[in-house]
Amino acid sequence: MIDLYGIFLISRGAHAVFTGLSSVLALWLLYRMFSRLRRARWVEDTPTSKIRSAAQGLVELVGQVEAGGYAPLLSPLAGRPCLWYRFTVEELQRRGRNTEWRTVERGSSDRPILLRDETGSCWIQPAAAEVHPRQRRRWEGNRRWPLGNVVQTGVLGALLARRYRYTEEWLQEGDPLYALGWFESRGGGREATDAQSVARQIISSWKADYPTLLARFDRNADGQLDPAEWERVRAAAAREAQQQIRRAGEAPAVHMLVKPPHKNLPFLLSDHHEEDLSRRLRRQSGWSLAGMLLAGGLAGWLWLALLQ
DSSP states (O other): OOOHHHHHHHHHHHHHHHHHHHHHHHHHHHHHHHHHHHHHHHHHHSOBOOTTTOOSEEEEEEEEEEOTTOOOEEOTTTOOEESEEEEEEEEEEEETTEEEEEEEEEEEOOOOEEEEETTEEEEEOGGGSEEEOSEEEEEEESSSSOOTTOOOOOHHHHHHSOOEEEEEEEEOTTOEEEEEEEEEEESTTOSOOOHHHHHHHHHHHHHTTHHHHHHHHOTTOSSSOOHHHHHHHHHHHHHHHHHHHHHHHHSOOEEEEEOOSSTTSOOEEESSOHHHHHHHHHHHHHHHHHHHHHHHHHHHHHHHHHHO
16 A cells, blocks of 8 residues: 555655755855855956055956966876966766766865066965966866876767766966955065064073073173173174064065955956956856846745645
């Protein structure tokens, strides 16, 4: 005898699961719509700065990407010389009568890159950034890690081996680079330095080698430092601190673009033109809106059906 009550419970359980999933999807697409739109507004409304005169904080920079003295990287899938890459390897998996692409490998490079304009250069850590590259390639093969650019898929390969799909994105030397992030400069006398704090650190390091400290400042050779001798220690440490501060001030400033310390501020990199990047972000916001309306409508219909 067919257990109609059990079938009813299973169908209502599946209905509830689909209702919850569609609701979560609608909320995520709503968030993505506003986040893409907010990034587009940041790109459009932030004025472009020159590296030499950029203020500390959120800035927009435009220049060319360089290796900064490093040898070019090789992308892991195609062996392409580049300065930054991101890749995805998907495997075609069969579940009953259905097939779908499942991600089995993904990653990106984390080596710093250099942005240069006509006034200076700035180091960027792309691993923490949201990167929108123009260079992108997708192809298929029958190896998890392809060898070069040769497409491995054929009729025999499709029958006897697994199918993989590869996607690779990259930035290459000399490409234009748009960057929006948190600008910081170190060195060049930019940091406020407390001379007394530096002097205390120097004295602490001297104390770690106390025999040498005694040999240098124990004038009466009694094996200890009296108040007058400690005063000479403090005076010598103060002179050393001033010398260290002066040398630090003479060092050239190093500029860096990093992830902003505040959660809602953007950190974007792209070799698209600024206007193209803005249109790309707005287009993503529009697609998210369309998906949110569809998922929201489905969720509403499922909720009504569930409550009946």
